[in-house]
Amino acid sequence: MARLYYSFNNFLKEKFGERVHKLSLDGGFSCPNLDGTFSHAGCFFCNNRAFSRFTRQNIPLYQQIKLSMEYARRRFKANKFIAYFQAFTSTYADVSVLKERYQIIKEFPEIVGLAVSTRPDCIDDKKLGLLEEFTDRYMVWLEYGLQSANNRSLQAMNRNHTYEDFLKAVEDAENRNIYLAAHIILGLPFETKEDMLDTARKISHLPLSGIKFHCLHIVEGSVWADAFKKKKMRLLNQSEYIDIVVSFLELVPSYWVVLRLISDASPQYLMAPTWINNKQEVLRSIEHELRRRNSWQGKLWS
Numbered sequence: 001m002a003r004l005y006y007s008f009n010n011f012l013k014e015k016f017g018e019r020v021h022k023l024s025l026d027g028g029f030s031c032p033n034l035d036g037t038f039s040h041a042g043c044f045f046c047n048n049r050a051f052s053r054f055t056r057q058n059i060p061l062y063q064q065i066k067l068s069m070e071y072a073r074r075r076f077k078a079n080k081f082i083a084y085f086q087a088f089t090s091t092y093a094d095v096s097v098l099k100e101r102y103q104i105i106k107e108f109p110e111i112v113g114l115a116v117s118t119r120p121d122c123i124d125d126k127k128l129g130l131l132e133e134f135t136d137r138y139m140v141w142l143e144y145g146l147q148s149a150n151n152r153s154l155q156a157m158n159r160n161h162t163y164e165d166f167l168k169a170v171e172d173a174e175n176r177n178i179y180l181a182a183h184i185i186l187g188l189p190f191e192t193k194e195d196m197l198d199t200a201r202k203i204s205h206l207p208l209s210g211i212k213f214h215c216l217h218i219v220e221g222s223v224w225a226d227a228f229k230k231k232k233m234r235l236l237n238q239s240e241y242i243d244i245v246v247s248f249l250e251l252v253p254s255y256w257v258v259l260r261l262i263s264d265a266s267p268q269y270l271m272a273p274t275w276i277n278n279k280q281e282v283l284r285s286i287e288h289e290l291r292r293r294n295s296w297q298g299k300l301w302s
């Protein structure tokens with residue numbers, strides 16, 4: 001039987017022969033959707049503090065890496081690492097600033113990879129050229145926040161970019177030895193299951209290497225926190241999420257690496273749904289559902 005899905009851990013073990021841990025970092029960047037360039041409100045689901053423990057703590061990058069490594073060594077017995085510039089829009093600066101921030105990884109021989117998360121409208125040839133320079137020594141991942149391939153949905157969550165921006169960003173990054181991934185949110189309140197699977201069908205033939213799933217959750221400090229408090233939003237329950245994520249997996253290629261099947265959030269900020277933080281239970285249920293359907297990632301992809 002084919003593997004159920006291609007997990008990031010398995011991919012990294014194949015590449016490096018051992019466990020590799022991703023270090024989540026705040027490179028000190030801002031975001032055009034928060035600084036007033038496009039908007040001050042940000043994406044309506046967003047509060048960066050909820051998912052990165054170093055976000056805006058003013059801890060120097062060198063220190064962030066040291067602290068995260070120590071923790072991962074203790075907790076996961078990891079000896080190799082990927083530096084993940086996760087917070088805000090991690091390509092939103094002049095290329096000289098990006099270079100200075102990213103190249104801190106050269107001070108740590110244990111770091112084998114560089115991952116950068118950004119908006120699809122915050123990348124250009126120069127920035128891609130910079131990332132490409134790192135591919136000589138490092139595995140480089142570029143993660144684009146797409147969330148949905150439906151432009152009305154993108155507008156409704158105040159993303160201020162379009163699906164076409166994403167297509168261009170993918171095209172620009174192709175053939176550069178950079179692993180490209182898309183972030184997708186399942187459970188947007190104005191999307192049906194069919195809308196979400198339509199995103200799967202649209203992106204499934206793009207030259208991506210990976211995908212990262214998020215279940216829409218509400219965090220304190222986000223615009224949607226207010227709508228949720230006023231009971232104006234319905235969120236997915238666990239079985240609905242499992243049904244949709246499994247159906248999505250069936251539609252995308254089996255060679256795509258699944259960077260994450262479910263996102264968690266800091267309990268300090270998470271309002272709902274709280275089941276997302278029972279990560280192991282959710283992962284077991286997803287595997288169970290794939291087996292129950294006698295299915296796997298890519299089963300319906302052609």
Ligand code: SF4
Pocket residue numbers: 031032033034041042043046047048087088089119145
């Ligand atoms: S989700 Fe990303 S693009 Fe949207 S406001 Fe937050 S940092 Fe900016």
